[in-house]
Amino acid sequence: MYDFLYHKVNSVDDAVAAMGNADDGKFVAGGQTMLPTMKHRLASPSDVIDLGGVSDLVGIANEGDALVIGAMTTHAAVAASAEVQSAIPALAKLAGNIGDPAVRNRGTLGGSIANNDPAADYPAAVIALGATVKTNKREITGDDFFTGMFETALEEDELITAVSFPIPMTAAYIKFENPASRYAIVGVFIAKTVDGNRVAITGATPCAYRGMKFEKVLNEDFSSNACDAVEVSVDRMNSDIHASAEYRAHLVKVMVKRAVDACG
Amino acid sequence: MPIVNINVNGKLVSAEVEGRTLLVQFLRENLRLTGTHVGCDTSQCGACVVHVDGKSVKACTMLAVMADACEVTTIEGLANNGSMHPMQQAFMDNHGLQCGFCTPGMVMTALDIVNRNGNDLDDSTVRKELEGNICRCTGYHNIVKSVKAGAKTMGE
Numbered sequence: 224m225y226d227f228l229y230h231k232v233n234s235v236d237d238a239v240a241a242m243g244n245a246d247d248g249k250f251v252a253g254g255q256t257m258l259p260t261m262k263h264r265l266a267s268p269s270d271v272i273d274l275g276g277v278s279d280l281v282g283i284a285n286e287g288d289a290l291v292i293g294a295m296t297t298h299a300a301v302a303a304s305a306e307v308q309s310a311i312p313a314l315a316k317l318a319g320n321i322g323d324p325a326v327r328n329r330g331t332l333g334g335s336i337a338n339n340d341p342a343a344d345y346p347a348a349v350i351a352l353g354a355t356v357k358t359n360k361r362e363i364t365g366d367d368f369f370t371g372m373f374e375t376a377l378e379e380d381e382l383i384t385a386v387s388f389p390i391p392m393t394a395a396y397i398k399f400e401n402p403a404s405r406y407a408i409v410g411v412f413i414a415k416t417v418d419g420n421r422v423a424i425t426g427a428t429p430c431a432y433r434g435m436k437f438e439k440v441l442n443e444d445f446s447s448n449a450c451d452a453v454e455v456s457v458d459r460m461n462s463d464i465h466a467s468a469e470y471r472a473h474l475v476k477v478m479v480k481r482a483v484d485a486c487g
Numbered sequence: 488m489p490i491v492n493i494n495v496n497g498k499l500v501s502a503e504v505e506g507r508t509l510l511v512q513f514l515r516e517n518l519r520l521t522g523t524h525v526g527c528d529t530s531q532c533g534a535c536v537v538h539v540d541g542k543s544v545k546a547c548t549m550l551a552v553m554a555d556a557c558e559v560t561t562i563e564g565l566a567n568n569g570s571m572h573p574m575q576q577a578f579m580d581n582h583g584l585q586c587g588f589c590t591p592g593m594v595m596t597a598l599d600i601v602n603r604n605g606n607d608l609d610d611s612t613v614r615k616e617l618e619g620n621i622c623r624c625t626g627y628h629n630i631v632k633s634v635k636a637g638a639k640t641m642g643e
């Protein structure tokens with residue numbers, strides 16, 4: 224890893240100021256993606272701004288119709304939270320199946336969605352639950368936040384402060400995981416809301432997306448059999464050593480059906 | 488260079504480190520605590536697991552500066568007056584290791600499992616909780632046995 228200037232900050236303002244003064248700065252949250260990337264010299268920021276001391280970014284609040292989770296809240300904290308387990312159990316389960324216990328003790332919600340790995344779990348929840356990403360500058364809807372592979376709507380000096388997840392009637396997340404890393408080969412999050420059903424798919428394509436065709440059939444008939452009518456195109460699917468495009472396209476439908484059944 | 492103050496196995500250490508120094512490098516190279524191992528470059532093997540403020544973390548995926556003002560426990564911090572910790576003893580009694588390379592990380596993760604799940608563990612809990620620790624020798628069977636036995640002794 225190349226050396227860098229390290230900044231420990233205690234507030235969002237100080238973090239943004241440090242970023243403004245840096246040549247080529249990067250925020251670090253849990254470091255579970257950033258440090259391996261820097262070790263491999265795939266990233267070499269001039270300045271690293273550690274958000275670990277910004278206590279305002281940690282916490283889980285139930286605001287009645289939504290759960291607001293701070294960007295620096297770890298996966299372990301979300302998984303263990305009684306608040307999350309009762310309001311959106313599917314979200315607690317999702318967080319509890321990210322990586323392994325040591326990764327969950329450091330990795331954060333903000334880091335996961337800022338990174339937008341095509342195989343990450345949280346993007347599916349943010350999209351399916353119709354969540355809002357709050358930053359130091361503005362609010363971005365889940366539908367607009369993820370723009371491409373490892374790409375988001377965030378600007379260089381923009382910091383995620385929290386994510387607000389509307390509480391659905393019911394929801395489920397099912398993933399077909401890579402047995403070594405637990406990243407999603409295909410993961411499907413379904414949320415039943417008063418405004419209809421929302422389906423989000425991660426792992427399958429370069430960026431998590433909404434399964435609108437599935438939503439349409441499920442709004443008419445919420446059953447796994449109804450999903451058989453949907454054709455999943457192979458064209459946009461990822462293909463790698465873990466799974467071919469054809470296999471992923473097949474898995475998408477299987478995981479959607481399992482998620483429908485899990486919604487009950 | 489930044490200065491860190493870290494309580495390692497009950498002793499306060501103060502040192503100047505580069506920003507890029509990993510916690511595992513600091514432990515192994517500065518403090519010569521070589522029980523914490525490095526088995527990979529991808530944060531996947533768990534040979535480097537230590538506890539920071541009571542929680543298991545991969546010391547290869549944390550900067551030393553991030554542990555400033557924290558309490559760190561490594562495998563060297565477990566034995567008490569020369570007698571092994573019950574979890575270490577359980578690995579010995581149950582043939583929970585062969586080459587031993589993964590063992591420090593396994594033991595530190597095992598203690599974290601007991602902290603969160605209690606002393607009466609079943610196989611599937613232990614196997615799921617050990618997902619971040621890779622062993623290339625044992626086939627895991629005796630590791631699972633050791634963790635369960637160690638957990639039980641710790642509760643007695």
Ligand SMILES: Cc1cc2nc3c(=O)[nH]c(=O)nc-3n(C[C@H](O)[C@H](O)[C@H](O)COP(=O)(O)OP(=O)(O)OC[C@H]3O[C@@H](n4cnc5c(N)ncnc54)[C@H](O)[C@@H]3O)c2cc1C
Binds near residue numbers: 252258330333334338
């Ligand atoms: C062995 C292993 C297995 C894993 N398995 C899974 C898995 O099964 N599923 C899964 O989804 N993930 C998995 N991960 C990734 C893990 O969830 C990471 O925690 C996550 O991707 C990044 O979170 P972090 O807090 O560590 O972010 P960091 O690594 O610190 O940062 C990642 C990126 O986000 C930016 N960033 C961080 N916080 C903010 C913020 N508040 N505002 C703006 N930008 C920010 C950083 O600048 C950086 O570019 C795994 C990781 C490892 C090492």
Ligand code: FES
Binds near residue numbers: 531548
């Ligand atoms: S050395 Fe492999 S996970 Fe830390």
Ligand code: FES
Binds near residue numbers: 584585623
């Ligand atoms: S005992 Fe050799 S790697 Fe586990």
